[in-house]
Amino acid sequence: MDVYQEAVCYLESQHVPVEAETGVLEEDVFQEEAVSCLLSPLLPKSLDFPDTPTLSSPEEMLERRLVVLKGILESEEVYLRELEALLMPMKALRASAGTSQPVLSSRQVQTVFYQVPELRDMHQSFFSGLKARLSAHCQTEPGPGVEGEMSYTGFELMVGDLFLKMVNQIGLYGGFIENYEEAVEVVRKCTHSDPRFRTLAQSMMSNNSSDKTRTKYTFEALLYKPLDRVTKTTLVLRDLLNTTPMEHGDYTLLQEALRLSRSFLSGVNESSQCKREVTLSHGMRRQLMRDGFVVDASEGERSLRHLFLYTDLLLCTRFKQATRGKQDQYRFCWYLPLAGLKLRWVADQERSLDANLRLHTIRTKMHLLRQQLQQNAKGSKGLALAARSRKKLEQMELMLLTHSPVYTLELHSPSCKSHTLLLSSLYELEEWREAIHKLTTDIENEESLCGTLSVAIHSACGLQQPACVYVCVEVDGYEFYDKQAQTHSSVHSLNPHWDQELSFQVDGAQHLRVFCVSQSDGQDDTVLGKASVKLESKTLNKRWRRQTLHLSQVEVTLSLKYCPHPLEPPSSTAQQQPVFGVPIETVAQQEGVLVPHVVRCCVDEVERRGMGEVGIYRISGTTSEIAMLKTAFNSNLREAVTRLRSAEVNAVTGVLKLYFRELPQPLIPTVMFQSLARMLEIQDINSRLVSMLSLLHSCPDPNRHTFLYLLHHLQRVSEKQDVNRMSLQNLATVFGPSLIRPPVVGLGQDGPTVDISQEVVVQVQVVLYYLQCNNLPEAQTSLPHDTDAEDETTHM
Template structure:
């Protein structure tokens, strides 16, 4: 069968209509041979597109629900712009010819050896079989070699004379001097050579298949044909059948590439008439090919399997800055990106071809996208608010005919709003890079879904080799029948409401992870499903380099319709991209989670993550705009601890962990100040985004990290050791017996609020570990007490609820330093409790999933 597909090298950003033109050309060709095809509407009369990706991408109105058509017609351009595009097309043709010639050379490579073998007593192929397999291939090679040499010479001469676009206008533009029409006309006048090849193709392929199965010598040859391909001249592996298909594929591209070239050639150009005639001859030849050679044939891949659909789904494709919802199909040997079109009444659903990438040599990389602009966040918030209001209307719609009619309208609008959100909220990027320097970027809202796609693609790319090129028209048309995913993943499309779904607040406390293969910086990402009125994803901060990281970090979600929880553990190795270490899905059971914590240990591949869950059902408030996290500096420590659901604030823990990781041997740690600007930057980060703050902390100067910790305690509105204890602690210093003094001081410490007491104990333990390395860092217990004393303990302000005697300033410093020094000398301090105990019931044993 003649396979109609796009001419890939010339489908560049300069020609946005190429895929559509190719599709229409293929349709017209098939119709001329009486092959039934569902014809899409012409660009100027496009049917209503349910997805409205064009309308969404322009963001004309965040709440717009009416359809807007954006025709595919290109904008008018000047002759200069046309000629610049023409040059790009010609360079693409030259590159494509070079690749094609290498493929023909690779196909002809074994011809001499097979001919020589045919005269022996044990031939691999008979003389007749050799002639059949290679029929017309040398002639095709010579024809294209002549065309390639001529085109290369003229382009080289032109580029040497005109290395860059000049300032000439109209007919004086240097592009008018580049004449190539005669070369194309000469080649097309010899296109009849392809007629013989096409008529012989079926028999040649049959010989190759039979001999591959019956003769091990030929099988070895047929599965190991090589060609230097790509910009880096890397050797590419082909099958014999794949190489035999190349000329068949090439002849269908000839007409298409001539159309592309003619489109970019101004009418007044000397080549225009010659190219018109060339295109006419090419079309005439193509339409005259015997229809019997167009029979549909299944494609055999290089490893003997049939091409199969492995996975499909809706993704957001990024092209030239625009986001469009696309239907992606993963086959055993390629990725096919299509645009789905709902059919009007009485017609069949259709797919439009967008692009495809062979899996052979495909490289994958995922990253989190940069933060959205304030303008984008505002528009997304407007969409979410509209969705929330439509959802409320649906729940309150009256019954009866009118109620059903209104409900149908509300649901339609809700689906359209959710499609907008699905298109413009994703921020995880999956970058695809092929050996032929073609790249595409896909966006996902869910890291879990992205990882499923990445894993599926990665498995198929292992030991993959060049396969038979796809018949894009047939493959795209078959998507309607092959697809496994019918509709985009819209919560609003669910006709039946699940009574077990969660509506309210879901709290997830991430405790720790274990069973890591090696020490790594990791974080845990949690995702929930349901309506996306609120943020459906949250992450812990990144841990220190550890085998057993701890977070004790609480993540809260406002949910409507949530049924599943997805948990991922992501590793961050130094100098390498982030990698998902494991993932799992947990079914949310509202009855077991209501009003109490449920502790679970989840198995994420080889990693175990321990967390606790609690669900509080309640009516939901309208979504609020994306607000920053509550500040932590200059805020009472009890308030910060309560906000974070811990006893020791994250800013304290993270700074301590980082100092112990990199600063234990730093001379003068806590005494030598860090850069003021860097400390201010870290302070601002902790006040706005904990995750971002910890990421910056990992690469900040260690003295800046210690400076942030000192600044936090210094800026507390009330000191860590309450002011009312100052006089009592001062009196304990009069106790001469050290043991008795410490007993009294520990008793006073017990009267402190929980967050103050546990944070103080946590800090003292840290400073004791610092002093253990004083021979290197020169920080003794007394030095540390001198640094921290004035920040941790302050005398009461005279006249502000204080009736005792005033304290002399010099005496004040002595008390501050000596009190902290005494605590630092205590070896039997109680252990600090970092997080609030979760009130799990005794029968709630840890559940392994």
């Protein structure tokens, strides 16, 4: 198969139709994501709907709007029944997981139904609110014989807040989408291996409302429903906005909901782009290395083109801007294989007099158009005029891009095909030339890393105002392994701390890129700064190397460690290991810390907004919210911390208490219970203090430091007891039974047993005594990242 045929087959495999006619490729339309080989499943062709017909009067629009809302309500009802059908077997499967012959393990149940209950609750709330308002509106709507303001009664029906509230929770779909492939894999695997599950998976039933008929689904078909639904959200919002007059109270709310919905889909698609790979017929792995706009002068005249550089070819396309409601499109122009491609670049000495005159005319018109736009923005009239001026300005910008470039890059292939590209920036031309040259020479860089790269993100400073901040880390190299990871989001602080370790399997890595991002509720994330660090194997080793990066206004302190070794074949991305019900030593080792993140995050959140809460730690939070947060911590730390910030503070304290209750072994090991009970009887206070602190030092490091971390926090809580009514005695009563437990009778524990009636007294008194100590040792939250050298500061 020659290179041309291979390129054609490749484009067709990406659902890009290419037809050959008399040796010339026809200009076929294909989607932007297909060109990039990164098409996400969340932008199906169903988005390419025709525009809603323009309605001539507010009366017609409001009439159509009511029809659209009723259709949405009916659709929501069907979707809720599908979610209920999907959740129907969850309780039975979860109960079965605890038996000797489970249908699914507890982990598999969690994977299959991940985020589905939350999605059901979200849509149930939206459905109930919409149904109530539509019912109330229909009951008060004037009859057909009423004149006057009858046509405008639709202005009284306000639903925009319901849609905006739902879209603000659309992030729940993010977790479902990330988990979807693994959930489907579990369903398929268990369907083939277990006849009991096969029977269930192939006969899921859903009621069809009033006619009492039932629809039969497969498990996999029901799992797909949320994926289908999240794209339809954007569609229905667009249709509803098109039938809502601009002067309607809902118009601004629906605009914002549509923007958030589109932004969410765009973010999911960008995320999926980082993970998708394409394998060619000859086994080579194709990657998109660079793309951008250039001017193609190959056919005797200048044409603005979008150029894509892959690992084995250059693909030139013509950009076609989307019409209203459509997706941006491209048309295929030409391609050149990189094998044997020769490059030559030159700079035009000067433009002709006609060219300079034309550019001057374009720039003058652009200046005048910008002034018109500024004037229209200050006035109350001229929306249509401003739109026309803006469109003309875009056209002028394209003309300027087309006629201003003076730097020429010539491409010559062994097949005698040549193309000439023009660029306006010498810097940009050199970047294109270097990228193409690097791929054509196919030189292996011996300095690239192959093995495990660990990055410990410690802290940041230099923020201008308190913010919730997270750090994103990326590595380059081949696309075989995940190359991006993020810390959880910090509490609202001027000096955020994470002490979170991120680990990468790297193959061919040369650069580490670090981004510091501020996260604001209800607003887009803001990049505070970024930096790139050159990775050199000679300066990295198995010992931690500490650095401080200067990212614009922010300084981020991190440590790097590199262990070279042969890599295993890439496997499916493993889910985060659970933290609840797992020994604290295991969790600490997994996270590379001494105090688990769940403890630190909950404590930070309580100290941020719960210190003045009456009965803090004594009053229980909502069971469902605590369960939701527990599930989040078990599966996605960053998502859990994001949810933590908006949860009721009593739910946050409930999660912390639940974590300690569910530890297989208490924070203070059971074998120390009797020793602590005897120490309480020591009359001399100093001797008792020395003995109890000495016993504490014999605890494993994660237990000791977590216990000390909690004690210092509870002492700070008690300092506010005049407001929160939580004295040291009250706090000891709450936490004593969770942190210290007596030995189980009959398990071979040495020494005399404590009377059952005295167990709670010992638990409370031990914790109270530690809380009353004024000289408790400080807790370390993370493992020391020792280095031989002093800190390095990199300014970017």
